[in-house]
Amino acid sequence: MASGTERSGTGEWGNVSLRPMVEDDLGPVLAIERALFPEDAWTEGMFRNELAGRSSRHYLVAEEDGKVVGYAGLFAHRRAADVQTIAVRSGLWGRGVGTTLLAALLEEAERRGCGEVYLDVRADNDRAQRLYQRFGFERIGVRRGYYEQAGVDAVVMRRTRASGSEKRG
Ligand SMILES: CC(C)(COP(=O)(O)OP(=O)(O)OC[C@H]1O[C@@H](n2cnc3c(N)ncnc32)[C@H](O)[C@@H]1OP(=O)(O)O)[C@@H](O)C(=O)NCCC(=O)NCCS
Structure with missing residues (x-):
């Protein structure tokens, strides 16, 4: 490490x-x-x-x-x-x-x-999504019902070098 x-x-x-x-x-x-x-x-x-x-x-x-x-x-x-x-x-x-x-x-x-970083986040987790957006992550898709027990979708987010530098610059 x-x-x-x-x-x-x-x-x-x-x-x-x-x-x-x-x-x-x-x-x-x-x-x-x-x-x-x-x-x-x-x-x-x-x-x-x-x-x-x-x-x-x-x-x-x-x-x-x-x-x-x-x-x-x-x-x-x-x-x-x-x-x-x-x-x-x-x-x-x-x-x-x-x-x-x-x-x-x-x-x-x-x-x-x-060059690309991905993540899944619960659609109802605004706090985490705000954190990711501040680092230039963008929504690229939704996995319907991904969190089965709660019946909640997952938002798929991606950060590329370009999107990261735009938001943080
Ligand atoms: C999502 C999570 C990891 C964020 O952690 P955190 O330590 O609260 O994150 P930060 O403090 O860096 O940022 C959160 C907010 O605090 C604010 N903040 C950060 N440092 C600050 C400071 N020194 N003083 C005041 N506010 C501050 C940030 O601006 C941010 O505001 P925003 O939510 O309006 O954008 C935490 O809320 C968590 O563990 N949630 C449950 C687990 C979870 O949902 N994980 C993500 C799964 S995808």
């Missing part, structure tokens, strides 16, 4: 730093996951599989005062990448942790030469 993924910042609310996710993080990661995605939380096995796929995956945790407060993961394949997951502990939203995590994933995608 590239050391360049580690970064930290001091904000009004304390120190948040990013580092690669390791198996020992799965306790707090799963607690956040289950609280935020009660209907379709990833299992421990799913996270372990992602961490086992090191060469194509890039998983980070955000830590504050030694506690995991968020995480995010990227799957990079040839010239494209997928944002697999991103989450910040509820109660700590709106302080830039999600932005910091997403920026780090996109930097990694760029470093790996991925």
Whole structure:
């Protein structure tokens, strides 16, 4: 894992730093996951599989005062990448942790030469969609009823180098 993924910042609310996710993080990661995605939380096995796929995956945790407060993961394949997951502990939203995590994933995608980054987001998740749009992600399609249990569509979004630089420039 590239050391360049580690970064930290001091904000009004304390120190948040990013580092690669390791198996020992799965306790707090799963607690956040289950609280935020009660209907379709990833299992421990799913996270372990992602961490086992090191060469194509890039998983980070955000830590504050030694506690995991968020995480995010990227799957990079040839010239494209997928944002697999991103989450910040509820109660700590709106302080830039999600932005910091997403920026780090996109930097990694760029470093790996991925010209396009894709993701799926629930159609009713306005907050996440706003975050993605700020980074230049654009809606390119809808998967009807993708989140089966909730009966909610997934919006498919894509960020290209051009769309990213337009919105962030
Ligand atoms: C989506 C999610 C990851 C965003 O994380 P976050 O830490 O709240 O994200 P940020 O704080 O970087 O940005 C969110 C908002 O806070 C604002 N913000 C960021 N830093 C800020 C700061 N220092 N002070 C005030 N506001 C700030 C941003 O402008 C942004 O505003 P907007 O929503 O109006 O665009 C988080 O809400 C989450 O975990 N949601 C549940 C899981 C989920 O939906 N994941 C996505 C699945 S596709």
